[in-house]
Amino acid sequence: MAAPTTALAPRSQADILFLQSAAGNAAVNTLLEVQRQPPAARPRSTTTGSQPLVKRGSRGPVVEELQTKLNLVPSAAPDLFLPVDGKFDAPTETAVNAFQKNVMGMAIPDGKVGKNTWPAIDKAVSAAESAPHPHPVLNLNDSSPAVGEAQEKLNATAGTALLSVDAVFGAPMLAAVKDFQHTKMAIPAPSGVVDVPTWTALDNAAPGGGTRTARGGKGIEEHVGPAGGGDPLATAIGSIHPVVGPGNVLKGIAVREAQQKLNGFLAAKGAAFMKANGVARLSEDGAFGPKTQAVLVLFQSQSGPLPPTGLADAATWTKLDAFSSTVGTESRKWQETVGGHTYGLTSVYSWALTAKAITITVGFNFVPPTPAAPMPAAPLASWLSFIKTTWNQFKAVDKADPKKSVDIVFNPIQSTDPSARTVKVMPGSGRSDAGQFFVVDPDIAGTVSHEFGHMIGLKDEYQQTAADIRASTGYEAPVGQTTGPAGVSPAQLAQQLQNAIVARAAPSVTPSPAVQAVAGMGQGAFAQRVISAYKTLPSVPVPAVPGVAAAPPSLGVQASAAFATTGDLVKDLDKGLTNFDLGSIPSDKYKVIEVLSYDSGSVMGDPSRQVDQHEHGAEPRHLREFSQIVAHARGGAWLPQQR
Amino acid sequence: MIVRYARVGGRVQPPDNEGLQVEDDGSFSMWRSIAPAVGRFSGKLPPTELSQLRLEAQKAAGGGDLSRQPTMNGSAERFSLDGATATMGSNDDVDGAWGALISHVRRLLGELVSMPEAAVGLELGDGARSASLVHMGAKPIAVDMSKLSIRAVLWGAGFTKLGDWSAPVKPEPAQAEAAGSWNVPLLFDHGLKTGKNKVLHVYVTFALSENGQKAEVRVEHTPPVPA
Numbered sequence: 001m002a003a004p005t006t007a008l009a010p011r012s013q014a015d016i017l018f019l020q021s022a023a024g025n026a027a028v029n030t031l032l033e034v035q036r037q038p039p040a041a042r043p044r045s046t047t048t049g050s051q052p053l054v055k056r057g058s059r060g061p062v063v064e065e066l067q068t069k070l071n072l073v074p075s076a077a078p079d080l081f082l083p084v085d086g087k088f089d090a091p092t093e094t095a096v097n098a099f100q101k102n103v104m105g106m107a108i109p110d111g112k113v114g115k116n117t118w119p120a121i122d123k124a125v126s127a128a129e130s131a132p133h134p135h136p137v138l139n140l141n142d143s144s145p146a147v148g149e150a151q152e153k154l155n156a157t158a159g160t161a162l163l164s165v166d167a168v169f170g171a172p173m174l175a176a177v178k179d180f181q182h183t184k185m186a187i188p189a190p191s192g193v194v195d196v197p198t199w200t201a202l203d204n205a206a207p208g209g210g211t212r213t214a215r216g217g218k219g220i221e222e223h224v225g226p227a228g229g230g231d232p233l234a235t236a237i238g239s240i241h242p243v244v245g246p247g248n249v250l251k252g253i254a255v256r257e258a259q260q261k262l263n264g265f266l267a268a269k270g271a272a273f274m275k276a277n278g279v280a281r282l283s284e285d286g287a288f289g290p291k292t293q294a295v296l297v298l299f300q301s302q303s304g305p306l307p308p309t310g311l312a313d314a315a316t317w318t319k320l321d322a323f324s325s326t327v328g329t330e331s332r333k334w335q336e337t338v339g340g341h342t343y344g345l346t347s348v349y350s351w352a353l354t355a356k357a358i359t360i361t362v363g364f365n366f367v368p369p370t371p372a373a374p375m376p377a378a379p380l381a382s383w384l385s386f387i388k389t390t391w392n393q394f395k396a397v398d399k400a401d402p403k404k405s406v407d408i409v410f411n412p413i414q415s416t417d418p419s420a421r422t423v424k425v426m427p428g429s430g431r432s433d434a435g436q437f438f439v440v441d442p443d444i445a446g447t448v449s450h451e452f453g454h455m456i457g458l459k460d461e462y463q464q465t466a467a468d469i470r471a472s473t474g475y476e477a478p479v480g481q482t483t484g485p486a487g488v489s490p491a492q493l494a495q496q497l498q499n500a501i502v503a504r505a506a507p508s509v510t511p512s513p514a515v516q517a518v519a520g521m522g523q524g525a526f527a528q529r530v531i532s533a534y535k536t537l538p539s540v541p542v543p544a545v546p547g548v549a550a551a552p553p554s555l556g557v558q559a560s561a562a563f564a565t566t567g568d569l570v571k572d573l574d575k576g577l578t579n580f581d582l583g584s585i586p587s588d589k590y591k592v593i594e595v596l597s598y599d600s601g602s603v604m605g606d607p608s609r610q611v612d613q614h615e616h617g618a619e620p621r622h623l624r625e626f627s628q629i630v631a632h633a634r635g636g637a638w639l640p641q642q643r
Numbered sequence: 644m645i646v647r648y649a650r651v652g653g654r655v656q657p658p659d660n661e662g663l664q665v666e667d668d669g670s671f672s673m674w675r676s677i678a679p680a681v682g683r684f685s686g687k688l689p690p691t692e693l694s695q696l697r698l699e700a701q702k703a704a705g706g707g708d709l710s711r712q713p714t715m716n717g718s719a720e721r722f723s724l725d726g727a728t729a730t731m732g733s734n735d736d737v738d739g740a741w742g743a744l745i746s747h748v749r750r751l752l753g754e755l756v757s758m759p760e761a762a763v764g765l766e767l768g769d770g771a772r773s774a775s776l777v778h779m780g781a782k783p784i785a786v787d788m789s790k791l792s793i794r795a796v797l798w799g800a801g802f803t804k805l806g807d808w809s810a811p812v813k814p815e816p817a818q819a820e821a822a823g824s825w826n827v828p829l830l831f832d833h834g835l836k837t838g839k840n841k842v843l844h845v846y847v848t849f850a851l852s853e854n855g856q857k858a859e860v861r862v863e864h865t866p867p868v869p870a
Contacts, residue, residue: 369734369736370736371736372736373736377870378802379801379802379803382801382802382803424734426734428865428867429844429863429865431653431655431677433653433717434717435717435732436717436734439802439868440798440802440844440865440868442794442796442804442807442844443655445804549649549721549723550649550651550660550662550721551649551662552649552651552660552661552662552674552676552858553660553662553674553676553851553852553853553856553857553858554856555651555652555658555660555858556649556651580651580652580658581649581651581721582649582651582652582713582719582720582721582730583652583713583719585652586652586658590656
């Protein structure tokens, strides 16, 4: 089903009424049809009729699109659920054959998806998506996946993670429903019952949600939230610009960016101003000389004023950034919290904008395992190509004129510049991380692409809180798993987890008491109930742990101080469950926090953690920074889209 | 004791969990979790190697303690001597007083796998069409295969990944004591086509226990891949 990926239509009842009066019911109906389409269910590429022929051996995003769509058509081959991996392999071919035979009625399926099969698949997907989605009436104290869906919609309408998506209709939800009925449905005395009119209003205000039955009997939960929403870019601590001027950066792209922006300032002031102050348009040569400094001092005197230091420092850059440039650098220092733990990183890149592309250059400084060792033979070009495969799929599109677009091109290069990320090239087989790539690592493609995301300032999207996942992805925390271990209440599990924190079991006790407590749990509503129950427990002291050195197979225990529980379960688990000796986070802690948090299925969330039929590696939201750079230079609003 | 070494942690599961201790008389005890054979290894170092190691340990001790922050998500190492300790990220390059000892111990960690005491190895047969876990050494070891998984990755020249297959396997009984001729064939229907200039790597993940201490392990078959 083809649909705009950016629903820019009005959403509130007032907006709808305005549209109705201005454009009539037909326009309203058209709007609602668009809004009723679950945004996250729309496969990422929806260029119906223009998809290329794909067949056995084909690879890439188009195959991902095909697999996603085939999974949404359960009638074609009910027993087969395809991993969305972009590889047109034997199972994908089997599914295509089944679709052609069972749905298209082809006597001899050819297993190829071309000009006839693509439209048929799109039509079948459209039919599956528009199938009735039952909405039971919900009352106080109900508990069901539908309650979770309503909570998602209430959160989306409120524009904040108002309610824990715990699938329990409690007092907070009752208040939220009444508020929604009063403010959005203009009901003077709201009942607080989610009845048919309320569901209709919720569906109109926040499309999506619910679980569809897909191939293999699997349920695919639809996202609730604006398509393309969310901002996974980390917030910079301090300025993203280096200090330019004497004693600091004197040449290069940052200087050229400053010169372009100073020229923007001069152009805005006009020729008379320039003549009166004895300055001329600067040569944009990237070399900081007396003329650049003179204009910079003049700019500072006119801006604020700023102290006339002749240095482009953080305060000066803030003012300079009002002007545009076609080149720039960014050094973004940032922090993120993953699994209750705070990490710090710095991302560095440069960019250049031309008529057809914005090119972002990021440096890797590949070094041998030791300074004295020779550089091992290594597939350096392949590693960089993994980045291009994952990330070079997008363009920035002019919202006012979608025919205008600029490709977003990432250019990872080998560089010895101090700003480049130093990565050791390790010979042989091994397990790569941010600081070392092994030449024979079967998981290197994912590692490199994920780490590159950090290098352009993107946060992780795994082990996140509901508010974090909402902020990063734009969609509400999903309902997920609504049931837990049989015969154990969330309150009991919360108590078990607090006991495990207090006991501070050694990480090498397998499985640890905390892992035993969450056995049978998954991400979603039930886990959120455990989190809520934990909040109500009184704070208790957690004793200090003396360090025990590792003596493999015992992994040892890292010493840690006493503390008191805070009511924040994930943070208390992070602090309270003991780490391996030498500070590494044990798998047990990871496993426990994993089910009590949320992951996206994108490259920044790690598809191996969370399979999500709606997310495929890099997503347009990850590219928003670069479309905004284009917008700043070209004017108007530009949005990232799949090419 | 001349040197006691541990490497633990890392982002990828199961975690690194490796240890080696060499005594004054050259006897050693080693535990390996991610290796071509996993479990307990023991024996005695040759006199020349022992002399060299002793000299290197003395030099390192003279350099005093050393502490370096491991890479994020990487595993960490500790080298303990009488009177000095060094901690760092695994694969950190270190020169100076500690350099020779660290290189030597890391090398021993690979070489001493040839001296199993109570370990489990991986045997491939039938042109890499079959795979079995086998006991190695003179002593028994407890094996937990309840969460065993096997993965095969086919590599081509230039470190190109040509195929990737994995599957859970549930051998019966899941709990066993590996001793003597203990041998567990694994379902290994990978379907990858091996041949000239192609190298198959195999990884089997399960758990071992020693003295009630359970550890997740991964036995690996990772021959060199042509550049």
